[in-house]
Amino acid sequence: MSKAALWCAAVILQLMTCLRSSPRKTVSHAVWLKVFDMKSLMLAALLAFPFPAMADPVQGAAEALNRYRAARGVPPVTQSARLQAAAEHHGADMVKRGYFAHKSPSGSGPAKRAKRAGYRYCFIAENIAKGQKTLAQVMDGWANSPPHARNMSSEKATQFALARAADNTWVMMLGRPGC
DSSP: OOHHHHHHHHHHHHHHHHHHHSOGGGOOHHHHHHHSOHHHHHHHHHHHSOOOOSEEEOTTHHHHHHHHHHHTTOOOOEEOHHHHHHHHHHHHHHHHHTOOSSSOTTSOOHHHHHHHTTOOEEEEEEEEEESOOSHHHHHHHHHTSHHHHHHHTOTTOOEEEEEEETTSEEEEEEEEEOO
């Protein structure tokens, strides 16, 4: 059972316990909302069902990127969940809407996507690729492209994410939070 399904079950059990412990007549609308707000209910219901992912994190990405950075004398980066969300969303969006670009048809670029995912940054960069079947192939392609290589070896970056969408569309985001 997924974490979301377990969470949903726990919240429902909590609600049932609350309702059993107080007479139905006295359970007001305000109490109902305090115990179980509708946003949580909707989110739990959506997360409890297994939907196929359109973009996924890439196993071994941190090791591959940090090997590349170490060979250039650059400190390692760590994975960021917020950047991962932005990268996965962009990969899925490119597949769904049939485009391949740093800027979406609606006009959002890497900076706006990072902010939308809750990532407050002082540095942001993005690499995209399409068609490579393996992590090694996409890393090699970016390493042999000066703008992409510059992003991967930037000393400004302290965090990263790498997502792979359904049709081998790859999105790497690099950033530094705060500053």
